[in-house]
Structures are given as C-alpha cells and as structure tokens.
Amino acid sequence: MKRLAAALVVIAIAAAGLFWLLTMPAHLDAAITANADAGDAIRGERIFNAGGCASCHAAKGAKGDERLELGGGLPLATPFGTFHAPNISPDEKTGIGSWSGAAFMNAMLKGVSPQGSHYYPAFPYTSYARMKPEDVADLWAYLKTLPAVERANIAHELPLPFRLRRGLGLWKALFLSDQPVVAIDESNAQLVLGRYLVEGPGHCGECHTPRNLIGGPVKSGWLGGGPAPEGDGRIPNITSGKGGIASWSDKDVAYYLESGFTPDFDAVGGSMVEVQENMARLTAQDREAIGAYVKALPFADAK
Amino acid sequence: MRKFIYAIAAAGLLISGVAHADAISDRKAVMKEKVGASMGVLAKMAKGEMDYDAAAAVAAFQTMNDASKTFGDLFPAGSESGGETTASPKIWEDMDGFKAKLAKFGDDTAAAVAAAPADKEAFMAVFGNVAGNCKACHEAYRVQKN
Numbered sequence: 001m002k003r004l005a006a007a008l009v010v011i012a013i014a015a016a017g018l019f020w021l022l023t024m025p026a027h028l029d030a031a032i033t034a035n036a037d038a039g040d041a042i043r044g045e046r047i048f049n050a051g052g053c054a055s056c057h058a059a060k061g062a063k064g065d066e067r068l069e070l071g072g073g074l075p076l077a078t079p080f081g082t083f084h085a086p087n088i089s090p091d092e093k094t095g096i097g098s099w100s101g102a103a104f105m106n107a108m109l110k111g112v113s114p115q116g117s118h119y120y121p122a123f124p125y126t127s128y129a130r131m132k133p134e135d136v137a138d139l140w141a142y143l144k145t146l147p148a149v150e151r152a153n154i155a156h157e158l159p160l161p162f163r164l165r166r167g168l169g170l171w172k173a174l175f176l177s178d179q180p181v182v183a184i185d186e187s188n189a190q191l192v193l194g195r196y197l198v199e200g201p202g203h204c205g206e207c208h209t210p211r212n213l214i215g216g217p218v219k220s221g222w223l224g225g226g227p228a229p230e231g232d233g234r235i236p237n238i239t240s241g242k243g244g245i246a247s248w249s250d251k252d253v254a255y256y257l258e259s260g261f262t263p264d265f266d267a268v269g270g271s272m273v274e275v276q277e278n279m280a281r282l283t284a285q286d287r288e289a290i291g292a293y294v295k296a297l298p299f300a301d302a303k
Numbered sequence: 304m305r306k307f308i309y310a311i312a313a314a315g316l317l318i319s320g321v322a323h324a325d326a327i328s329d330r331k332a333v334m335k336e337k338v339g340a341s342m343g344v345l346a347k348m349a350k351g352e353m354d355y356d357a358a359a360a361v362a363a364f365q366t367m368n369d370a371s372k373t374f375g376d377l378f379p380a381g382s383e384s385g386g387e388t389t390a391s392p393k394i395w396e397d398m399d400g401f402k403a404k405l406a407k408f409g410d411d412t413a414a415a416v417a418a419a420p421a422d423k424e425a426f427m428a429v430f431g432n433v434a435g436n437c438k439a440c441h442e443a444y445r446v447q448k449n
Contacts, residue, residue: 064425228446229449232391232392232446233389233446233447233448234447234448235447236447248432255350258425259346259434260434260437261342261346261437263340263435264343265340265342265343265346266339267342267437267438267441268437268438268441268442269438269441269442269445269447270441270442270445270446270447271448272447273438273441274440274442276438
C-alpha cells in the first residue's frame with residue numbers, strides 16, 4: 001500500500017513536471033529579435049492597417065484620428081468569457097511605452113507577455129505568428145509614433161478554469177504555428193502576398209474560420225464561415241464553396257475591400273465595416289492580392 | 304360566441320402575420336430593386352465601367368431619395384423576425400437612431416439631386432457622400448445571415 005502511494009506521488013510529480021514543461025512560454029531566438037527596434041514607421045503604417053489594430057484597441061466607433069488613440073477598450077464577448085482589448089498606446093504607465101522591441105515581437109509572434117505569461121488567443125497571435133519579423137519591427141516603430149493615452153486596462157471577465165493562463169501552453173502546442181495554412185503556387189508572387197496578408201496580419205481566419213470546442217481553428221473549414229461568435233447572424237464563407245463567393249471575381253473582392261460594395265451592390269455591414277475601412281487604406285496591389293488568394297482557396301462549405 | 308372570438312383572433316393573427324411577411328418582403332424589394340439597382344448604375348459610372356450620364360445619375364439619386372421616405376415605415380412591430388430578414392434587432396431597440404440614419408440618407412440623396420452634377424468630377428464628390436450612407440446604416444442595423 002505504501003509502495004502504491006509512493007508510486008502515485010512519483011507519477012503525480014512527473015505529470016506536473018511534464019505539464020510545466022509543455023506549457024512553458026516560448027520566446028523567440030535573439031537572432032530574430034536583434035532588429036526589433038530598427039523598424040521603419042512609414043512601412044509600419046501599412047501593417048497597422050492590414051492588421052486592423054485600431055478596430056479593437058481604439059475606442060469603439062472611433063473615426064479619423066481617434067483611431068490612432070490606442071487606449072484599448074473593445075469588449076470581445078466569446079463563449080469562454082469577455083475579453084477587454086488592452087492599452088497599446090506608447091503611454092509608459094498604462095500602455096506599452098516601456099516595452100522593448102523584442103518584447104513586442106514576442107507578444108506578436110509567440111503570444112507571450114513581457115512578464116513571461118501567455119496571452120489569451122483573443123489577441124490573434126495565432127495569425128500574427130505567420131508575420132515576418134521585419135514587418136513586426138516596422139509596426140513597432142509606427143506604434144511608437146502614435147499619441148500616448150493614459151487609461152488603465154480592464155481585467156478580462158472569465159470563469160475560473162480559464163483564469164489560469166499556464167494551460168494555454170497546451171492550446172498553443174496544438175494551434176500556434178508560423179507555417180502558412182494553404183498550399184499555393186509559391187512562384188506566384190501575387191498569391192504569396194495575398195496569403196501572407198490574409199493568413200498573417202489581416203487575421204481573416206480568426207472570424208471567417210469555424211472553431212472547435214476549445215476555440216481552435218478548424219483548418220478543414222478554412223475561411224468557410226460559421227455562426228457569428230458575438231450575437232446574432234453568421235460570418236460569411238469567403239471561399240468559393242457552397243454559400244461562398246463563387247460568383248465573385250478577384251477584382252470584385254478587391255473592389256469590395258476598397259468600397260464596401262458587393263458585386264450586386266449590397267453594402268458591407270456589421271463589424272466588417274471597420275475591417276473594410278482598414279483594407280481601403282491599403283494599396284490596390286495589396287487588395288488585388290487578397291482577391292487572388294481568396295479566389296484560389298480550396299472550397300469550404302458554410303457550416 | 305367563443306368560437307367566433309377565436310375565429311376573429313385567428314384571422315387577426317393570420318392577417319398580421321401576412322402583413323409582417325409583406326413588410327419584410329417589401330423592404331427587401333425596396334432595398335434591392337430600388338436602392339441597390341440605383342447604386343449599381345452609380346457605381347458603374349464611378350468605376351468607369353459606364354460613361355457618365357448626368358440624367359441617369361440624377362434619376363438614380365431620385366429613386367434613392369423616394370425610397371428613403373417610405374423605407375422607415377416597413378419595420379412595424381412584429382416584423383423583427385421571419386422571412387429571412389437580415390434586419391438587426393437594434394432597429395426596434397433604437398428606432399430613433401435608425402430613423403436618423405435614414406433621414407441623413409434622405410438629405411444626402413436630395414442634395415445630390417439638387418446638385419445635378421454635370422460632369423464626372425462633380426459627380427464623384429456627391430457620390431461619395433451618398434454611398435457612405437449604405438454602410439453607415441448597415442454597420443449598426445443589419446446582420447449577416449448567410
């Protein structure tokens with residue numbers, strides 16, 4: 001009996017140790033973060049718009065220059081609880097003004113905070129992990145040019161099991177990857193650009209791809225749409241599968257992102273309005289690349 | 304007597320049900336066949352897929368303006384659901400806000416008609432003002448269903 005108890009204790013300690021190892025927050029190699037503070041703010045503005053940072057980190061309904069005041073604020077109601085987008089303005093005390101470029105890069109590409117704990121994937125680092133480190137450095141340079149906003153963060157409202165961040169290490173082991181999702185003709189520069197913008201900074205899959213029970217993206221339904229995570233309605237299928245955009249051309253997709261009008265002149269609505277207005281700030285070349293990529297996607301049927 | 308009351312009530316329900324179905328299909332038709340079709344003409348000219356035609360542009364703005372005047376009446380209580388409506392429940396929670404958006408659409412289309420843009424350059428300025436109304440309203444008051 002004593003032996004059994006001792007064995008159980010050993011197993012429990014081993015399991016705890018394994019959990020500890022598997023859930024350990026990972027950091028980027030120093031070689032990758034070496035140029036994190038040498039980015040270009042002008043190039044970073046493009047990444048800022050592609051990523052739609054303002055849609056969550058500026059105050060709700062912010063228009064014009066208010067979009068550049070990133071004091072945080074948007075509540076994101078999910079099946080796991082309500083997350084509040086934090087302050088990412090250059091304010092030293094309440095924002096991220098005291099961060100290093102390397103810390104920012106680890107947040108974006110590894111989902112790890114400067115204190116070394118996991119971020120919740122409501123912050124879409126599962127997409128940002130596919131970004132080029134130099135683009136993240138440019139974004140960092142741009143963010144530092146924006147106005148500092150003094151506003152303390154609001155704590156996320158989560159039930160107890162989800163308040164323990166350590167377990168997110170397992171979730172990351174399953175779903176965090178810097179590899180592209182869709183295989184395309186790698187010699188086609190336009191498709192490669194489109195895939196990068198959609199799968200990386202644009203993080204389109206965060207809403208347009210259905211999620212499984214533990215909130216991970218279902219890759220077989222990539223960009224196939226599904227029930228809206230917040231409130232009523234659905235997120236549309238943006239592949240050419242059933243219920244999708246088979247009748248659209250890649251030019252139609254680019255025009256929609258520029259103007260907000262579908263091929264039959266229905267207009268963009270809901271939370272996509274913010275996204276479309278960010279996309280309208282990109283170059284025509286970027287929008288056309290996005291159009292080419294979504295038209296090249298494997299068909300997924302809307303669920 | 305009781306039977307008679309039931310019959311009246313049933314007929315009332317049926318009629319109101321039909322009326323709501325009518326409101327939903329009517330507002331869909333107005334949005335698609337009047338506003339959307341006009342937008343199609345205007346956007347094709349804006350994109351340069353069609354030569355600028357001043358008379359066609361003013362006619363399209365006028366159709367939109369006419370629609371803006373009656374569109375708000377097509378959301379009676381009870382027409383919140385059914386008929387694959389994509390109207391957001393927010394319309395009924397904030398009818399004043401919804402009507403204010405509609406009034407702005409009316410003002411901007413009336414201004415476009417009054418401006419009667421003679422060439423494409425003048426047209427582009429008023430077109431932008433009018434087109435912005437579509438998503439300004441859809442952002443808050445419309446939900447995607449497919």
